Amino acid sequence: MHVIETLVVSEAALGSVPARWDEERAVTSLYGEHYGTLVRLAALLVRDVATAEEVVQDSFVAMHTSWRKLRDTEKALSYLRQSVVNRSRSVLRHRVVVDRNAPMPPPLVPSAEQGAITELERSAVVCALRRLPPRQREALVLRYYGDLSEAQIACAMGISRGAVKSHTARGMSSLRTVLRVEF
DSSP states (O other), rough: OOOOHHOOOOHHOOOOOHHHHHHHHHHHHHHHHHHHHHHHHHHHHSHHHHHHHHHHHHHHHHHTTTTOOOOOGGGHHHHHHHHHHHHHHHOOOOOHHHHHHHOOOOSSSHHHHHHHHHHHHHHHHHHHHHHOOHHHHOOOOOIIIIIOOOOHHHHTSSSSSHHHHEEEEHHHHHHHHHHHOOO
């Protein structure tokens, strides 16, 4: 049984609606509307769909757990984006440690989702994007894929708007250089 099916119950069937119902409805709504976009964002950052799904699921669980602590529930999506970016960074740091101590070969059989991402990765822009330093890549992905404003990117990355401008400008310059050389 899917999580969404479990949470979608008519109010009449409940009788008196518990206090957590609004919280459940809000999280379910956010999940339905933004799960796919957040997974694609995380996949571009961590370069692995399965891990990206875990990052997004963990972000939703954390938001659900701390829903009552959110000062402004209108900023829940912003909280989720920032959580996905931070958790993606943690995954990448963990990979460095794992690779340093016990390198593992990649899996031999890619998943169906990995096949879809592999098709996306074949484009010259994505290949060039991967060559960028992590902060420049994050800024460009959030700006041009996520279509976020500088303020939203600054919030998601935990940096100033000036740093966002700098990372974005440097990233675009590097991309132009790489793409000119390849074409």
